[in-house]
Amino acid sequence: MKFSELLAGHDHEVLIGDPEVRITGAACFDVHRVLPGSLFIAVPGHREGGPEAIASALARGAVAVLVDAAVPDPLPAAVLVPGVDVCVVRVPDTRRAASVITSRYYGEPGRAMDMVAVTGTNGKTSVSYMVESLLRIAEGTRVGVIGTAGSRIGDELIPMPRSVLTTPESPDFQYLLGHMRDGEVGTVVLEATSMGLLNHRVDHAFIDVGVFTNLTQDHLDDHGTMDSYRDAKLRLFQGLCRRAVVNADDPVGATIPALMPGAVTTYGLDSEADYRADDLDMDAFGTRFTLHHDGLKYPAAIPVPGRFSVSNALATVAACHLLGHDLAGLVAALDRMPPVPGRLERFQAPNGTSVIVDYAHSPDSLDKVLAAIGDFATGRVITVFGCGGDRDTTKRARMGEIAGTRSDLVILTSDNPRNEDPEAILDDIAPGLVAAGARFERCADRRRAIGLALSVAEPDDIVLIAGRGSEPYQTVGEQLVVFSDMAVVRELAAAQQIAGVAA
Numbered sequence: 001m002k003f004s005e006l007l008a009g010h011d012h013e014v015l016i017g018d019p020e021v022r023i024t025g026a027a028c029f030d031v032h033r034v035l036p037g038s039l040f041i042a043v044p045g046h047r048e049g050g051p052e053a054i055a056s057a058l059a060r061g062a063v064a065v066l067v068d069a070a071v072p073d074p075l076p077a078a079v080l081v082p083g084v085d086v087c088v089v090r091v092p093d094t095r096r097a098a099s100v101i102t103s104r105y106y107g108e109p110g111r112a113m114d115m116v117a118v119t120g121t122n123g124k125t126s127v128s129y130m131v132e133s134l135l136r137i138a139e140g141t142r143v144g145v146i147g148t149a150g151s152r153i154g155d156e157l158i159p160m161p162r163s164v165l166t167t168p169e170s171p172d173f174q175y176l177l178g179h180m181r182d183g184e185v186g187t188v189v190l191e192a193t194s195m196g197l198l199n200h201r202v203d204h205a206f207i208d209v210g211v212f213t214n215l216t217q218d219h220l221d222d223h224g225t226m227d228s229y230r231d232a233k234l235r236l237f238q239g240l241c242r243r244a245v246v247n248a249d250d251p252v253g254a255t256i257p258a259l260m261p262g263a264v265t266t267y268g269l270d271s272e273a274d275y276r277a278d279d280l281d282m283d284a285f286g287t288r289f290t291l292h293h294d295g296l297k298y299p300a301a302i303p304v305p306g307r308f309s310v311s312n313a314l315a316t317v318a319a320c321h322l323l324g325h326d327l328a329g330l331v332a333a334l335d336r337m338p339p340v341p342g343r344l345e346r347f348q349a350p351n352g353t354s355v356i357v358d359y360a361h362s363p364d365s366l367d368k369v370l371a372a373i374g375d376f377a378t379g380r381v382i383t384v385f386g387c388g389g390d391r392d393t394t395k396r397a398r399m400g401e402i403a404g405t406r407s408d409l410v411i412l413t414s415d416n417p418r419n420e421d422p423e424a425i426l427d428d429i430a431p432g433l434v435a436a437g438a439r440f441e442r443c444a445d446r447r448r449a450i451g452l453a454l455s456v457a458e459p460d461d462i463v464l465i466a467g468r469g470s471e472p473y474q475t476v477g478e479q480l481v482v483f484s485d486m487a488v489v490r491e492l493a494a495a496q497q498i499a500g501v502a503a
Contacts, residue, residue, distance in 0.1 A: 003039065003064045003087055006101040010091065015073050017087030021063050027102050027171045033161075036061030039101070041171070043094045044070055048163075058084050066101070068094045099170040099203035106178035110206035113144075113180065114187040114323050117202060119236050120213030120247070122365045123312050124191040125149070125469075127211060129340040130316035131189040138333040139325060144180035147191035148359075149341065149470055151176050153183050162480070167196025170203070177205065187323065194232035195222055203240065209319045210241030213312070215252040216364030221392045234259065245318045247311065248273040265322060267314035269307060275318045277310050284346075284354065284376040291317065291331055298328065301335040304344050306372030342469025344369065347489055350497040352459030357485045359469025361388065361415065363398045366466055370406035379460030380408035384453050385467050386429070386446070389420030389475075393428055400432025407464075409456070410440040413449035415467040416475040446474065446483065451492045465489065 004019040024037030029046050031053040040057035042065060044050055049057075051071050058065075064087045075088060091097040103110065118127045125148045135141035136154070144153050148166045151158040158179055164172050167190065180188055192202055192210075215230055222229075230252055237244050237259045244264045247253040248271035257264040266273040269280075274293065281288040282305045289310055291298040302313050313334055321327045339345055347355040356373065360366040366385070373381055383403045387396045403410045412429055414422040422444040433440045443449040453463045465485050468474070474483035 001105055003089070006039075006104050007089065007097075010097055010100055012097070013073075013090045015067075015075060015088040015090055017064070017085060019064075019087050019089065021085075021087050023064060023105065025061065025063075026175065027098065027105060029098070029169055029171060030161075030163075031056045031060070034060040034062050036063075038062045039064045039066065041066045041094050041098050041101075042068075042071070043098070044068060058086055062086065064089070066091060066094055066097060068092065093200075095170070095200045096203065099174075099200045099205075102171045102174040103204040106174045107181075108204070108206070109174065109177035109181040110188075110204070113177070113185055114209075115205055115207045116187065116189040116209045116211065116319050116323070117192040117205070117207045117236060117241060118189065118211040118213065118315075119192040119194070119197065119233050120211075121216045121218050121362060122368070123213035123308065123315070124193075125359065126309070126312045126340050126343050127213060127315050127319075128189045128191055129343075130312060130337060131187070131319060133337040134316055134320055134330050134333050135187055135325065137336050138320075138329040141186045142184060144176075144183070144185040144188040145190070146173070146176055146188065153180060153185055165193075165196065165201075166191050167193045167201050169199075170201050173201055173205070192236055194229055197235040197240075198232040202236075205240070207236075207241040209243050209245055209322050210236040211245045211315050211319050212237070212250070212253050212256060213247055213315060214250045214364070216362060217395055217398075218362040218364075218392065221390070243322055245315055245322065247315065249311070265318050267311070267318050269311060269314075273314075275314045275321075277314055280307065280310060282306070282372075282375050286335070293321075293327065298331045300331050303335060303337060303339065305376060306344065306368065308368045308372065309344070342471070342486070344372070345470070345486060347486065347493070349454060349457070349489075349493045351457075353454065353457040353461050353463060355454070355463045355465065355489050355493075357465045357469065357489065359471075360385075360466045361468075363395050363402055366399055367402045367406070369464065369466065370402065373462055373464060374406060377462050379458060379462065381406065382409045382411070382453050382457055382461055382463045383407040384411045384413055384446075384449050384463065384465045386413045386415035386417075386422075387425055387467070388415045389418035389422075389425055391418075396425065396428040397430075397432035397435075400429040400438075401436045402432070403466075404433040404436030404438025404440065407438065409453075410438055411449045411453050412440060412442045413446045414444050414474070414476075415446075416471075417477075418475050419477060446485075447488055447492075450485070450488050454489070454492055454496060
């Protein structure tokens with residue numbers, strides 16, 4: 001496709017070269033992924049690119065470069081490669097332009113499918129999985145998923161570089177949409193993170209339904225203040241989606257109807273919402289409830305416990321119903337949904353102890369998971385958790401207090417320490433546990449911490465391992481170390497059973 005066609009209608013200035021050049025090698029921010037015929041988008045501050053990487057991109061075969069106003073005209077000789085013809089175009093904002101250009105390059109694939117984008121602090125992954133499961137079970141719809149656990153069509157993982165984000169940068173995102181369209185996907189559901197929205201990754205995706213779950217403290221290391229974090233989330237409802245499904249129980253959710261008059265559908269447990277639930281009856285294996293919509297009642301059940309799980313189910317049903325799917329069929333399919341990996345994922349140890357692995361890594365999510373467990377626990381609750389390094393430090397003591405208040409024993413351990421000292425992170429969490437008067441142990445080695453919890457747990461106890469969910473790697477320094485919480489649980493439980501038999 002010609003560079004000029006990709007730029008049509010978008011504010012731009014040709015600095016050098018011929019904009020009629022054909023782009024045949026796709027577009028990318030990462031200089032290491034440039035191929036002959038590529039468009040290199042020089043995003044300022046990008047770890048694997050930026051204006052300083054232009055010469056490298058040209059050496060790798062880029063035929064066009066997109067820059068922003070920070071790049072001077074004329075271009076410094078240092079960024080050009082002698083004898084290489086290239087078209088360089090300047091735009092006000094490379095990220096905004098990239099969303100348009102890459103969407104056009106792949107033929108605006110979002111137009112060909114039903115598009116659902118889920119945002120909020122907690123529940124994005126669960127709602128995404130639920131949307132996929134309901135549409136597949138109720139109607140056999142082929143669904144694409146883009147999110148925390150990667151990108152896939154059904155069980156088919158789409159290979160992408162390990163560095164690709166939960167909400168991918170626009171070149172990767174539009175590539176995935178094109179791949180899904182070509183794979184005859186009917187619906188795409190994606191997790192729209194605050195940084196993904198702020199950085200225009202899902203602009204020009206033609207989103208049919210935007211879902212808002214909730215807003216609680218998280219990601220202040222990225223946004224600085226809760227107001228900035230909120231505003232990033234709300235971008236989804238300021239021109240990026242046609243209709244919205246909003247949690248009416250959340251104070252921020254209650255403000256969204258004013259942003260999209262006449263286009264908002266609400267759900268909730270504590271509010272008079274368009275889709276609401278009552279008569280909740282919960283045990284360790286799930287929750288039964290009554291779903292109300294448009295004056296009718298629907299008996300419903302989901303195979304996961306917790307009020308927040310019912311809230312996620314309401315969001316899912318509302319979004320799918322807005323897309324035109326039969327409500328009765330959707331409700332009937334709820335109790336046949338498979339468990340969401342790493343979200344209240346259960347394992348029964350040989351001695352009868354119940355182990356639950358959950359992604360809860362914020363104060364609100366940890367509180368909700370432990371509250372749900374408290375509703376059905378008959379023995380002690382033993383919580384294994386830590387906090388991520390190089391992330392918001394203000395939530396650490398608060399999470400310690402929550403864990404200490406709702407648990408009989410807490411084992412502090414490493415989450416993803418990244419570039420922080422694991423022991424220093426535990427130091428930040430411990431004051432909250434002390435304030436709660438909690439009994440706790442410290443064991444920075446996560447494998448040993450899980451083993452300790454299993455070794456002291458009795459048959460009626462519940463062990464919660466929180467923070468990482470289904471993540472397959474632990475980030476230590478700059479290294480990704482293979483580590484799955486559930487895999488470690490299964491391995492250690494089996495080893496304990498063998499040891500018990502031998503004894």
